[in-house]
Amino acid sequence: MNEADALDIMQYAVWTVLVAAAPVVLVAMVVGIGIALVQALTQIQEITLTFVPKIVAIMLVVALSGPFVGSQISAFANVIFERVEHGF
Template sequence: MSGDAVLDLAREGIWVMIIIGAPVMVVGLLVGVVIALFQALTQIQEMTLVFVPKILAIFVTLLLSLPFMGAILSGYMARIADMIVTGG
């Protein structure tokens, strides 16, 4: 396996991680911003108010996006397995 192939696999692996993690991170960010805005508008300064909605939103996002994540990850793993079988 050449150095270019290794770098291509590493680059593709980083993109796979970004694509898989993006839905969860975006939902967590949006829920956090909405709750922070709500806290600022109502002057509620409760630090634990953020955690339960964020955890629930992330859990629901994971449940809904797991098939998508699995398909992306299995495709990447299949390409790696094919490269291993063919010797590079």
């Protein structure tokens, strides 16, 4: 294995992490901004108010995007196993 192979694997690994984490991060960000907007408009500054909606939204997204995330990780593992099998 040379430097190009290592860089290719690292690039693919970073891309897989970004794609797999994107749905959860985006939903958490949108829900957080929405709650912050509601808190600013109503002047309710309760810290714990942000946790429950975020947790519920994140759990729903994890449940719904589980097959997509699993397929992305599986595709990455298959590429790595094929490279190991063929000697890079």
